[in-house]
Amino acid sequence: MKKEELKEQLIEWRHYLHEHPESAFEEVNTAAFVAEKLREMGIEVETGVGKTGVVGTLKVGDGKRIIGLRADMDCICLQEAADALPYKSQTPNRMHACGHDGHTTTLLGAAKILSESKDFSGTVRFVFQPAEEPGHGSKAMIDDGFFDRFPVDEMYGLHNMPQYPAGTIAMRVGGIMASEDNFTIRIKGKGGHASAPDVVRDPLVTAAEIVCALQTIVARNVTPTDTAVISCTEFETDGAHNAIPSNVVIKGDTRSFTPEVSKLIEDRMRAICEHICQMNGAECEFTYTHEFAPTFNWADNVKYAAEAAKAVVGAEKVMENCEPLMSSEDFGRFIQTVPGCFVFLGNRRDGEEPTPLHNSRFNYNDDILVTGAEFFAELVRQRLPR
Numbered sequence: 001m002k003k004e005e006l007k008e009q010l011i012e013w014r015h016y017l018h019e020h021p022e023s024a025f026e027e028v029n030t031a032a033f034v035a036e037k038l039r040e041m042g043i044e045v046e047t048g049v050g051k052t053g054v055v056g057t058l059k060v061g062d063g064k065r066i067i068g069l070r071a072d073m074d075c076i077c078l079q080e081a082a083d084a085l086p087y088k089s090q091t092p093n094r095m096h097a098c099g100h101d102g103h104t105t106t107l108l109g110a111a112k113i114l115s116e117s118k119d120f121s122g123t124v125r126f127v128f129q130p131a132e133e134p135g136h137g138s139k140a141m142i143d144d145g146f147f148d149r150f151p152v153d154e155m156y157g158l159h160n161m162p163q164y165p166a167g168t169i170a171m172r173v174g175g176i177m178a179s180e181d182n183f184t185i186r187i188k189g190k191g192g193h194a195s196a197p198d199v200v201r202d203p204l205v206t207a208a209e210i211v212c213a214l215q216t217i218v219a220r221n222v223t224p225t226d227t228a229v230i231s232c233t234e235f236e237t238d239g240a241h242n243a244i245p246s247n248v249v250i251k252g253d254t255r256s257f258t259p260e261v262s263k264l265i266e267d268r269m270r271a272i273c274e275h276i277c278q279m280n281g282a283e284c285e286f287t288y289t290h291e292f293a294p295t296f297n298w299a300d301n302v303k304y305a306a307e308a309a310k311a312v313v314g315a316e317k318v319m320e321n322c323e324p325l326m327s328s329e330d331f332g333r334f335i336q337t338v339p340g341c342f343v344f345l346g347n348r349r350d351g352e353e354p355t356p357l358h359n360s361r362f363n364y365n366d367d368i369l370v371t372g373a374e375f376f377a378e379l380v381r382q383r384l385p386r
Helices: 003-019 028-040 102-119 137-144 203-220 259-278 297-315 330-337 366-383
Strands: 042-049 055-058 066-072 122-129 153-164 174-177 178-190 229-236 248-256 282-290 294-296 340-348
Touching: 003 028, 003 102, 003 366, 028 042, 028 055, 028 102, 028 122, 042 102, 042 203, 042 297, 055 102, 055 137, 066 102, 066 330, 066 366, 102 122, 102 153, 102 297, 122 137, 122 174, 122 366, 137 330, 153 297, 153 330, 153 366, 174 340, 178 259, 203 229, 203 248, 203 259, 229 259, 248 259, 259 282, 294 297, 294 340, 297 366, 330 340
Parallel strands: 066 122, 066 153, 153 340
Antiparallel strands: 042 055, 055 122, 174 294, 178 248, 178 282, 229 248
8 A cells, every 4th residue: 555545544443433432441443443444454463452452463474573552542531522513422521632543543544554565583472452541451461361362572662742743752761651540548537616726636737738748758768869759739628618527638749750769759648647637636538649650661672663753753853862741641551561662643733732631632643643653563574574
């Protein structure tokens, strides 16, 4: 298929997926669409992997190595605001505001290129993951025996990035996207009349002390050369204008790049919360959960990805040491088990102010669909030479 024909095909597929978004573990129609296209290409398909995931397998020649390429399929629970878009989401409170429609289409494009060219020797796994947004999809696939059922020697993934010019491919060795840990702090005091604070155990003041004290962890416990974020994002009470509450709930999340820093944050948060509550005569219930693993690129695989990127877009458009992001990506769990690399694909259109990810007006740039597909295909050719 010629490049222009491929582009037209990918745009058609992407617009269909944009018009029919499905959120985490709801990707039934999306998975069926992906499976149908892969089978039309002559690729072996397994569905229902990790609930709604799809894995396509293409073996060519007698090469023994296996490369995994991954895309995410789910959308965000958000009402799309781009009313003039002819392929606007047809599902209320669902839209592809993070570009997973583009990622899915890009991987289908790579499958199309490789299934037609067959210019490699080995096996490719095309991994279409559900539920990336809440960080549950890769775990669901792994718990469903992904690495036993579909072994791979190395894995690669990509995400579009509006801050980079279209066609730029960026990566770095080590942490490129952070982990996300969630916390809930429940403080129980003794409420009462606002005019008599001396006869209550005010959980609101205790909570305020905790919120401020938590910021000392990054400032005074985390090694300055490491990176971490602690954000309190919700503050709930059962009080009123004239009533000091009995209960306060603080919620939020933390970001870091290594398990060691994550553990440090959890331990220090627990100690701070419990001791401040004890000091103020309040009870404390502290919950800390690990939602996203950090996405930590392997050095050799960054080198392989960079070489493939240079072959597709030219060395001037490849960034081999980009800035890391404190946002999270569910791909990280895959490359905790096998070597791999995650890259950013520039999405910003020339002369336009970029629309941020997770914005109700976000729309994937169709001009980078073929670029991403060719990058994946070239990576396979270089890693599985004939």
